[in-house]
Amino acid sequence: AQSVTQPDIHITVSEGASLELRCNYSYGATPYLFWYVQSPGQGLQLLLKYFSGDTLVQGIKGFEAEFKRSQSSFNLRKPSVHWSDAAEYFCAVVNNAGNMLTFGGGTRLMVKP
């Protein structure tokens, strides 16, 4: 069965610093991968997704992610973090049946001034 692992439960970065959130997946075929952000008291918002093609995917809010098949990874990056980026981030992969998402455990990002 497919699974998603986010090794970092909490990450703290300084405002203006670069960010990389790790995501590893387990899936037999070509995965469909997603990153979502959940701000306090709000629903999940899609940041970006990868289905095929260019392995570097651009998303909203200045985020990007790179699909690396050899490493089974789909890490999320941002060159310069803003205080408003403090939130919880979830990586997800489509399940084998192709009808729903399996989520990782999430990474909580804190931003220091």
Place this chain on the structure above:
Amino acid sequence: GAGVSQSPSNKVTEKGKDVELRCDPISGHTALYWYRQRLGQGLEFLIYFQGNSAPDKSGLPSDRFSAERTGESVSTLTIQRTQQEDSAVYLCASSPGGGYEKLFFGSGTQLSVL
């Protein structure tokens, strides 16, 4: 409405009581999902409705959990005889085409079982 609406936003109940959580999907969305998010954990799939097809209940953790959906409208998640381990945020999501590509999430119901 403009988005997925869930009610109540917060629910506090006593152990052993039944609770009902409501989800109003975006109009016209054929697919509806319920997920559970326990404190500090990821989202756990509960149940999936797609149009008039039989729901996928494979994620329901016990027979105390059930959900209904009338056509392509409102869904209700019912938890009977609540236990403390049921405390979590219950998230609803809908999508227009019955798939994962355009999932829209509600802001969730925070359930606390005392």
